[in-house]
Amino acid sequence: MADLISLSPCDGLLPVTIGSVTLSEDLPDAMTSLAPYAGQEKALSAALEAAHGMGFPAINRSTGKAGARAIWFSQGMALVQGVVVAPELTEFAALTDQGDAWAVVRLDGDGAEDVLARLVPVDLRRQSFKRGHTVRAELAHMMASITRVGPDAFQVMVFRSMARTLVHDLKTAMAAVHARG
Amino acid sequence: MRVTCPNCGERDRREFYVKGAALARPAADAALDEWHDHVNLRDNPAGEVHELWFHEMGCGAWIDVCRNVVSHEVISTAWVSDLGGTR
């Protein structure tokens, strides 16, 4: 039997710190997308609350906290990170394992906003994008999911196949922000 | 050009893919002339048009965008699913 070695999406690339900003990889224990069936949105939210203590997130918002989070992920879909979703939720929604599909990184530190401002055509400054807010938006030509998870911390996700490009573009922007002092 | 996605809010044009005119599809058994009109013939007005836009870099919603092709003003946007289609 072959001894398989599992590699994370950003294996060998992270963490990296440039100036006051650190980019590191996050490996949530599980990731599952939830797409409620027509008319089942309220029932799904109640079941999610009962099973995992967080409701189905509103558009552009997330619920829960570090370790168990539900992020609005696109039209009619949320992503649950950190916990294995209770199987009884299949009554109300289509559940899809996304565990191996996404690269998840954390951009943390004073100036993280300035780094993202170079790559994302959406206003992610604190006054308009608060903790728990999330967007699906372009990040350097990639379809990203960006969530503010702390005062100066963002979670950024792209398809796993784009992990190296994501790290390259974020590092380039981090260096450019740092060079301005 | 900025387009207001009903989910995501005002976004840059680069986040969207444009499919073309938003048209009512003829019935499957409609006459050949009617299908020919649907597939090939357009009015090309110098004014307001309705188009199907896809928020490709964002939420993945199909949106009916009404815009003025002379002034480039975006007049309205709506979920296609709210206009009688199915999700």
Ligand SMILES: [Zn+2]
């Ligand atoms: Zn959108």
